[in-house]
Amino acid sequence: MLTRIQNGHRIDPALGVDRVGDVWIKDGKIVPSCEVQTGSANNPRTLDASDCIVMAGGIDLHTHIGGGKLTLARLLLEEPAKPSRDLLPTAPVVAQRYLDMGYTTCFEPAVIPCNARSAHAEMAEIRGIDTGGFCLLGNDDLLMQLLADNAPQSVINDYVAWMVMATQCIAVKVVNPGGISAFKFNQRRLDVDTPHPRYGVTPSTIVRRLCRAVSEIGLAHPLHVHCSNLGVPGNIESTLKTIDAADGFPIHLAHAQFHCYGNNGPYAMTSAAAKLVDAIDRNPHVTIDVGQVMFGQTVTISADSMHQFHNIRYANPRKSILVDVECEAGCGVVPFRYRRRQFVHSLQWAIGLELFLMIDDPARVFLTTDHPNGAPFTTYPHLIRLLCDRAFRETALAEIDPEAAAASSLAGIDREYTLGEIAIMTRSAPAAILGLSGIGDLAIGSSADVVVYEKNRNFETMFAQPKFVLKNGVLVRGKGSVSTEPSGSITHTANVEFNPKTIATLANRYESFSAMAMSRLQISDDEMQASLGTVPVKHASQTKHRAFH
Known part of the structure; x- marks a missing residue:
């Protein structure tokens, strides 16, 4: 079918386009108007985009949508009077709500290798949304032993590359480097320079070796780091040390808020947003996503069992789950309510907005709530309004805890995001940092993931209710038309290389640390399609990064 999106204001930062024009779609791809043939055979469906903004489909860089932890959270919170479906929707509902906002691609940032099949199977049920995963390393015992033995970087590189390939992932994530493993040896805190109680390896060593491995094997996305000491007052020092540990290699800090x-002030907790922004300005190899806190009930789910153990006392309602995962990672599920008039929660909300508004380059800061940890992803339209509408933001600031508001610099920030900057942060920049081709833009030949938003001074209404959403050229949301629910699933993966001889040697060692053979982790392309119901799309490895020394 030939489709014409007519008279829309196209905003496509990847192409430098910000003007009124048409978008032509054929066979699921964007095509040039000059190739559209006239005549009876090509009678296009026309979608009127007058007084509307046209963007590529949104890309969520960091959202927890698969891997078993959500099932645990639903079981924990499910009560007859208070069903969890609104807070933790099932996979089909996740797809519906992302499409309702104009998002067409989402990435699960914590795929544990031994549980990768389950993660991909869950994500394959999110029909109509393309997905991908980040392979979780940095607390697995074989890697810890290799680092303790000071193994050559080539061996570390081969291990990382094989794990990414085997788990059909696109990037590498490390959560509380070494800390999850140390927790199992009864250590309750592990700072960046603290040796592991068994292996003697420090988190800084783990970060440095993994950053280098990710760079040298050619992954587009930098090492995705959940830093040490999450949520602890004074943890800005750990965060700055983590940046230093990257040793000039690209690094991405997850949920940086x-x-x-x-750790100053009467409550021994203050905003350190200015310090982090200064570090980002001085280190061009650093990017972040924010992990914005929004007020209301949510549930925190994390592989960081050390942190979740500390959070059990704050559970609301008073229940929790804490588990070990096959000597590879952990999992903690703790329900939580962020309260508008509570000092710490209000300050967290303000710090996130400070980061968004103080980082000049929207290509280096990504819109996330660390769903569901900071808030459900369905709060994105509200968050966008906070960024784009200063008056609305000031009204919201006046409603939080007054001492937190006074401790924040938010009131003095005049900046309002433009629609072009929103498009960078949620479309072109995520595609670029993940090395994705053919999505995140409106270029000729790209997938026809296109969203049409009606212009509205209320940005929350605008981004919560698109006029049209097309996925691969199929109209899946549209006012005044019959929408078609998309089918099928695509998984974005990385194409990396490794030395098979190294892997054969490591496989023998792996069995001494694990309950299964290393070969059992590998998921073939055929299995992805036949058993898990998704089609892997491999993206070529990138040119090797250069360190910014």
Whole structure:
């Protein structure tokens, strides 16, 4: 079918386009108007986009949508009077709500290798949304032993590359480097320079070796780091040390709001957003996503069992789950309510907005709530309004805890995000940092993931209710038309290389640390399609990064 999106204001930062024009779609791809043939055979469906903004489909860089932890959270919170479906929707509902906002691609940032099949199977049920995963390393015992033995970097590189390939992932994530493992040896805190109680390896060593491995094997996305001491007052020092540990290699700090606290003031907790922004300005190899806190009930789910153990006392309602995962990672599920008039929660909300508004380059800060840890992803339209509408933001600031508001610099920030900056942060920049081709833009030949938003001074209404959403050229949301629910699933993966001889040697060692053979982790392309119901799309490895020394 030939489709014409007519008279819309196209905003496509990847192409430098910000003007009124048409978008032509054929066979699921964007095509040039000059190739559209006239005549009876090509009678296009026309979608009127007058007085509307046209963007590529949104890309969520960091959202917890698969891997078993959500099932645990639903079981924990499910009560007859208070069903969890609104807070933790099932996979089909996740797809519906993302499409309702104009998002078409989402990435699960914590795929544990031994549980990768389950993660991909869950994500395959999110029909109509393309997905991908980040392979979780940095607390697995074989890697810890290799680092303790000071194994050559080539061996570390081969191990990391094989794990990414085997788990059909696109990037590498490390959560509380070494800390999850140390927790199992009865250590309750592990700072960046603290040796592991068994292996003697420090978190800084783990970060440095993994950053280098990710760079040298050619992954587009930098090492995705959940830093040490999440949520602890004064943890800005750990965060800055983590940046230093990257040794000039590209590094991405996940949910940076949770790692951006000072320890001064009457409550021994202050905003350290200015310190982190200064470090980002001085280090061009650093990017972040924010992990914005929004007020209301949510549930925190994390592989960081050390942190979740500390959070059990704050559970609301008073229940929790804490588990070990096959000597590879952990999992903690703790329900939580962020309260508008509570000092710490209000300050967290303000710190996240400070990071968004103080980082000049929207290509280096990504819109996330660390769903569901800071808030459900369905709060994105509200968050966008906070960024784009200063008057609305000031009204919201006046409603939080007054001492937190006074401790924040938010009131003095005039900046309002433009629609072009929103498009960078949620479309072109995520595609670029993940090395994705053919999505995140409106270029000729790209997938026809296109969203049409009606212009509205209320940005929350605008981004919560698109006029049209097309996925691969199929109209899946549209006012005044019959929408078609998309089918099928695509998984974005990385194409990396490794030395098979190294892997054969490591496989023998792996069995001494694990309950299964290393070969059992590998998921073939055929299995992805036949058993898990998703089609892997491999993205070529990138040119090797250069360190910024």
